[in-house]
Amino acid sequence: MRVLVADDSRVMRQIVIRTLRQAGYDWWEITEAPDGAAALELAINMDPDLVLSDWNMPEMTGIELLRTMRAQGMDIPFGFVTSEGSTEMREQADAAGALFLIAKPFSAEVFRDTIDPFLA
Amino acid sequence: MSLDINIALDDFSGTDPIWVIAEEVFTAMVDGEPGFLRPWEGDQAELTDPMYAWVDVHGALPGRVLLTAERETVEHLSRALLAMGEDEVLSETDMADALGEVANVVGGNVKALVPDPGALTLPQVAHERPEIDAEGLMYELPLDWRGRMVVIGLWRLL
Numbered sequence: 001m002r003v004l005v006a007d008d009s010r011v012m013r014q015i016v017i018r019t020l021r022q023a024g025y026d027w028w029e030i031t032e033a034p035d036g037a038a039a040l041e042l043a044i045n046m047d048p049d050l051v052l053s054d055w056n057m058p059e060m061t062g063i064e065l066l067r068t069m070r071a072q073g074m075d076i077p078f079g080f081v082t083s084e085g086s087t088e089m090r091e092q093a094d095a096a097g098a099l100f101l102i103a104k105p106f107s108a109e110v111f112r113d114t115i116d117p118f119l120a
Numbered sequence: 121m122s123l124d125i126n127i128a129l130d131d132f133s134g135t136d137p138i139w140v141i142a143e144e145v146f147t148a149m150v151d152g153e154p155g156f157l158r159p160w161e162g163d164q165a166e167l168t169d170p171m172y173a174w175v176d177v178h179g180a181l182p183g184r185v186l187l188t189a190e191r192e193t194v195e196h197l198s199r200a201l202l203a204m205g206e207d208e209v210l211s212e213t214d215m216a217d218a219l220g221e222v223a224n225v226v227g228g229n230v231k232a233l234v235p236d237p238g239a240l241t242l243p244q245v246a247h248e249r250p251e252i253d254a255e256g257l258m259y260e261l262p263l264d265w266r267g268r269m270v271v272i273g274l275w276r277l278l
Binding site: 008010011015056082083086103104106 | 145147148149198202203221224225231232242
């Protein structure tokens with residue numbers, strides 16, 4: 001399974017990847033993107049099985065990334081991993097077609113409980 | 121110092137909500153287990169070579185969440201966040217990224233406590249204290265992380 005992790009913080013990308021491994025997804029092949037624009041380019045070129053994206057990023061935000069992907073006909077499963085998890089943002093994410101929104105800080109259990117249902 | 125912003129303290133059974141957020145962030149992101157963060161006891165020490173990281177919330181109640189820690193503390197914090205050993209080379213960029221990301225996550229969770237918040241800015245990091253009106257300090261929580269001081273301040277942007 002090829003997964004694209006988009007976050008402008010290298011530290012946060014490392015934490016997300018480490019937590020994914022702790023959650024049991026150590027078999028995933030992970031590619032990193034430092035912002036939304038880079039993630040869009042990678043999504044087009046590598047056609048990943050899942051995109052995990054921060055919300056607040058330079059160049060292109062996570063929600064802009066998701067909306068652009070959907071507008072271009074890319075239906076790659078998409079989830080947010082973000083420092084904010086307000087009701088308004090969850091509604092925006094849902095309306096744009098995101099599968100889930102995980103708010104930071106997170107644990108391996110939260111990753112498992114949130115992501116597992118979509119892997120069946 | 122009173123917590124005079126509109127935070128639903130009752131939701132936390134009388135516990136300081138900023139403390140609750142800080143404990144969650146350090147337990148999940150930094151240490152991987154609870155017990156290494158506690159409120160700072162006694163007077164605040166003068167910080168040597170401090171670093172500052174902050175995020176701003178725009179909107180009806182513009183504010184800033186500011187983290188302050190000594191450079192040496194930020195180095196330990198960064199190694200913990202990146203799961204790096206003492207012998208591995210840590211860059212200034214990684215240190216700024218690490219402290220900024222802690223401020224970002226604390227700020228995002230503080231924002232969730234405020235009614236009708238605006239957008240959260242990307243984190244900024246500096247070795248100089250950011251220009252801010254001293255009258256704007258709403259709340260300050262000095263913390264003890266493994267014997268090192270980390271201060272969380274909530275500021276109203278005047």
